[in-house]
Amino acid sequence: MSGQPILDVQGLSTDYTVRRQGKTIQVHAVKDVSFTLAKGEVLGIVGESGCGKTTVGRSIVRLAKPHRGEVLFAGTNIFAAAPDELRKLRLRIRMVFQDPFASLDPRRSIGDSIAEAGDIHGLFKGGVDRQGEIEKALNNVGLDGSYAARFPHELSGGQRQRIGIARAILPAPGIVIADEPVSALDVSVQAQVLNLLADLQEMMGLSMVFISHDLGVVGQISDRVAVMYMGRIVETAATRDIVDRPIHPYTITLMAARPRPDPKIRIKPGIEIGEPPSQFDRPAGCPYAKRCAIATSLCATDDPSLRMVASGRMVACHNV
Amino acid sequence: MSGGLRSQLVPFARRPIASLGLVVLVCIVAAAVLAPLIAPYDPSRIEPIARLQPPNAAHWFGTDQFGRDIFSRVVYGSRLALLIGVGVVSFALITGVPAGVLSALFPRFGRVMMRVIDVLMAFPALLLALSLIVILGRGVSNAILAIGVVYLTTTSRITYGLALRLRTETYVEAANSMGAGAVWTIRKHILPNLISPLLVQASFVFAFAQLSAASLDFLGLGAPPEIPSWGNMLAEGRIFITRAPWLLFFPGLSIAITAFSLNLVGDALRDRVDPRFREMLSGNRR
Amino acid sequence: MLYVSDLSVSIGTRADFTDIVSSVSFEIGKGEILGLVGESGCGKSMTSLAVMGLLPEGGPWVRTGRAELAGFDVIHLPPYRRVESGHGGIAMIFQEPMSSLNPVMKIGEQIEEAIRVHERLSGDALTRKARELLELVRIPDAALQLGAYPHQLSGGMRQRVMIAIALACRPQVLIADEPTTALDVTVQTQILSLLRELCDSMGLAILFITHDLGVVAQLVDRVAVMYAGRIVETAAVAQMFERPAHPYTEALMSCLPDPARFSRRLTTIPGQAAKPGQVKQGCEFAPRCRQAVEICVADAVPYAQLSHDHRALCRFPLVEPRP
Numbered sequence A: 001m002s003g004q005p006i007l008d009v010q011g012l013s014t015d016y017t018v019r020r021q022g023k024t025i026q027v028h029a030v031k032d033v034s035f036t037l038a039k040g041e042v043l044g045i046v047g048e049s050g051c052g053k054t055t056v057g058r059s060i061v062r063l064a065k066p067h068r069g070e071v072l073f074a075g076t077n078i079f080a081a082a083p084d085e086l087r088k089l090r091l092r093i094r095m096v097f098q099d100p101f102a103s104l105d106p107r108r109s110i111g112d113s114i115a116e117a118g119d120i121h122g123l124f125k126g127g128v129d130r131q132g133e134i135e136k137a138l139n140n141v142g143l144d145g146s147y148a149a150r151f152p153h154e155l156s157g158g159q160r161q162r163i164g165i166a167r168a169i170l171p172a173p174g175i176v177i178a179d180e181p182v183s184a185l186d187v188s189v190q191a192q193v194l195n196l197l198a199d200l201q202e203m204m205g206l207s208m209v210f211i212s213h214d215l216g217v218v219g220q221i222s223d224r225v226a227v228m229y230m231g232r233i234v235e236t237a238a239t240r241d242i243v244d245r246p247i248h249p250y251t252i253t254l255m256a257a258r259p260r261p262d263p264k265i266r267i268k269p270g271i272e273i274g275e276p277p278s279q280f281d282r283p284a285g286c287p288y289a290k291r292c293a294i295a296t297s298l299c300a301t302d303d304p305s306l307r308m309v310a311s312g313r314m315v316a317c318h319n320v
Numbered sequence B: 001m002s003g004g005l006r007s008q009l010v011p012f013a014r015r016p017i018a019s020l021g022l023v024v025l026v027c028i029v030a031a032a033v034l035a036p037l038i039a040p041y042d043p044s045r046i047e048p049i050a051r052l053q054p055p056n057a058a059h060w061f062g063t064d065q066f067g068r069d070i071f072s073r074v075v076y077g078s079r080l081a082l083l084i085g086v087g088v089v090s091f092a093l094i095t096g097v098p099a100g101v102l103s104a105l106f107p108r109f110g111r112v113m114m115r116v117i118d119v120l121m122a123f124p125a126l127l128l129a130l131s132l133i134v135i136l137g138r139g140v141s142n143a144i145l146a147i148g149v150v151y152l153t154t155t156s157r158i159t160y161g162l163a164l165r166l167r168t169e170t171y172v173e174a175a176n177s178m179g180a181g182a183v184w185t186i187r188k189h190i191l192p193n194l195i196s197p198l199l200v201q202a203s204f205v206f207a208f209a210q211l212s213a214a215s216l217d218f219l220g221l222g223a224p225p226e227i228p229s230w231g232n233m234l235a236e237g238r239i240f241i242t243r244a245p246w247l248l249f250f251p252g253l254s255i256a257i258t259a260f261s262l263n264l265v266g267d268a269l270r271d272r273v274d275p276r277f278r279e280m281l282s283g284n285r286r
Numbered sequence C: 001m002l003y004v005s006d007l008s009v010s011i012g013t014r015a016d017f018t019d020i021v022s023s024v025s026f027e028i029g030k031g032e033i034l035g036l037v038g039e040s041g042c043g044k045s046m047t048s049l050a051v052m053g054l055l056p057e058g059g060p061w062v063r064t065g066r067a068e069l070a071g072f073d074v075i076h077l078p079p080y081r082r083v084e085s086g087h088g089g090i091a092m093i094f095q096e097p098m099s100s101l102n103p104v105m106k107i108g109e110q111i112e113e114a115i116r117v118h119e120r121l122s123g124d125a126l127t128r129k130a131r132e133l134l135e136l137v138r139i140p141d142a143a144l145q146l147g148a149y150p151h152q153l154s155g156g157m158r159q160r161v162m163i164a165i166a167l168a169c170r171p172q173v174l175i176a177d178e179p180t181t182a183l184d185v186t187v188q189t190q191i192l193s194l195l196r197e198l199c200d201s202m203g204l205a206i207l208f209i210t211h212d213l214g215v216v217a218q219l220v221d222r223v224a225v226m227y228a229g230r231i232v233e234t235a236a237v238a239q240m241f242e243r244p245a246h247p248y249t250e251a252l253m254s255c256l257p258d259p260a261r262f263s264r265r266l267t268t269i270p271g272q273a274a275k276p277g278q279v280k281q282g283c284e285f286a287p288r289c290r291q292a293v294e295i296c297v298a299d300a301v302p303y304a305q306l307s308h309d310h311r312a313l314c315r316f317p318l319v320e321p322r323p
Helices: A053-060 A083-092 A110-114 A116-120 A127-140 A145-149 A157-168 A187-204 A215-221 A239-244 A249-257 A297-301 B004-008 B010-014 B016-033 B070-105 B107-121 B125-136 B140-167 B170-177 B182-218 B230-240 B246-272 B275-282 C044-052 C079-084 C107-118 C123-136 C155-167 C185-202 C213-219 C237-242 C247-254 C294-298
Strands: A007-020 A023-037 A042-046 A068-073 A093-096 A175-179 A207-212 A224-229 A232-238 A307-310 A313-315 C002-012 C017-028 C033-037 C061-069 C090-093 C173-177 C205-210 C222-227 C230-236 C304-307 C310-312
Touching (some): A042 A215, A053 A093, A083 A093, A110 A145, A116 B170, A157 A187, A187 A207, A239 A249, B070 B107, B070 B182, B070 B230, B070 B246, B140 B182, B170 B182, C017 C061, C033 C044, C033 C185, C033 C213, C044 C173, C090 C155, C155 C173
Parallel strands (some): A042 A224, C033 C222
Antiparallel strands (some): A007 A023, A007 A068, A232 A313, C002 C061, C230 C310
């Protein structure tokens, strides 16, 4: 196995301009995001709404165009690729979407939806081959071949999400970007789909970027985790390390705020930990400074960048 | 394919009034197709002795000032009504749908196109049709063209709105992420999802086309007098309104019933359509 | 305080009905939070709508049951009597504050509107009351925020406004239907904390509907678990997590991802959640239950009273009854 990471994101930045009360403001939806993904690895990206994690995911599948930065897939810059190469890249980098009810075309049969990538690129050698591939994909996600003739409205949320996954693995990709794939599902269904993703990932040797707002879910499936806040990555580490010993103040808050199914830990009245600042009110300096328990005067003026604090651990903070 | 004819009939099963609309429509089509068999007389046959007779056993709807049997003329008039309806709807769809879809997918083209449509929509419907007739001349095919242009505006607008919505659907994004180009997206995702809403639109356009065509005929700018047309019958019968109201009553009723039944059908279909699209279909031009 | 007994909500006609909520009974005491837990489709929202009298016209209807509050059966009260109770009564907050708030009305006006339904106040007194309510829900700069529009507030703030509106009628009971599901986890903590505070200080009885077991563990005092339209277990929260009696409850908890556990695979419940009315005979959970036997599928299931406040709808509960 070569040492080259299968995905190398460098300095990804996406801005957009808005007019608010007469002024024109630059909003940094994603600021200087960099990370790598090794082959066969699962990287979890976790953060609350507005942190930019979805934009990062969409940029990797080229549904969003960043203003700065590069995304290298197996060494190739996906934004500078020639049209032919780009077509091949589209097959190698795939996405599983969040909403099982919106991600399938209600007018198309399940089989048609699953085979869409292959149909677009003309990969099937005839009807029988196509049917066979569809059936294989269905079996891979734990469903029976008869589902190919059905329609989305006949299926439950969990089943539709399995179809979404089947669609993403036919033909077998190199990377799967999973954007909140279980957030819209019930607890018991979530467990089933998470297990499915873990099984497929192992079986097919997939590399995965797993985006979610739920630390528990991310922690379950990821090898490493990157925590995002206001468009920046504030901490990356192996899952075990993030869970046992979070370092960045925001990561600590996030871990603490996650409701744990332990009745001995009870919510106390009168908790105030502030809200994420509005997208349009981005302070200079560290974005977390206003809510941070250990902020100093340096934090208000200087935006910290990610630096390595231990082997495999990176944190963006002045005070740790 | 999902949906299909049977499921389109579901809203009629639940709503008896809508079924009435469907039944009337079928009757009108039957009348048009079977006219030679249903009409007791030749619609152009003049019989001066029998002129201006009120409805009786020999002439169910009475006779007009030339002694022509009004019932036969009404039956044959349904042919023109259908022709106009089908012609206008076809024209509006063939021109309006591509205009709307392309405008939605290619914003720069769309901006220009929609401004052109805006200009056309600034004219009251009948006035626009009249202006076009003045340029093109009278006749049935020109009437179809003129009225067609009027309704291509609403059709393209509605298609534009729907296609814009569809373009941002997650499943379209999914297709794009897998490398689908504009052609694939239009063919596989946008057009199939437009069928239901456009069916609704078509029934309303069909109804309004009747009214517009009747108006044009009434003004003498549509079908030539030889062709039995409900609008022409209204025009010719106008002066007899006090003496022989049946000359106006039956063709007028036919126009009203046709338009009304199509509206009922359109309403029933609209309730079947995805709720997200329903508000878009409510604002139709008269 | 609130006693719901034998509540059934059905669809169809009186002659041919299907229960989507079946024989639901629970009670909530003063200053207590009862969690109503279940997955989607289990009937928890329908139950709360029924209690509030908010079932849509022409839709599901209440077939049996009562909901007693201060001596009145609130389900069968005619609408004009629902308002007249002055103080006391039930208020409800929902998951999506943005759809519950009027986007073109200032929030101060919306709160005042709610107050005026129950009290004859006007002018300065009314505005002051509105401001007090905002302060009660801990909105900073309350006086200023009275003039704000909903879209100018964050999700957490809007939910607090919703709570303020709900409190305008000085209710005895608050029904919260997934109020934090759409919120970020840090905001959620604060809203839950607020609810706890209000419960303790005002003696509110809260019915908290959720599918999130973590929230249940941290916030509620007692739990009722719903499956396929029925309550399958009622217990104190500690009891439920440590020794659940119903196999569904146990299975549900074993599905939860726990980063501290570090096994790659989660336990799952085989099959799919049953819809109310789907299982015609016997226990609804039997097809997926690890300990089901023939009698579970054949006969209706009796309630097992395991202790004074713990009962389960199971023939073979996992916990021994204690006298």
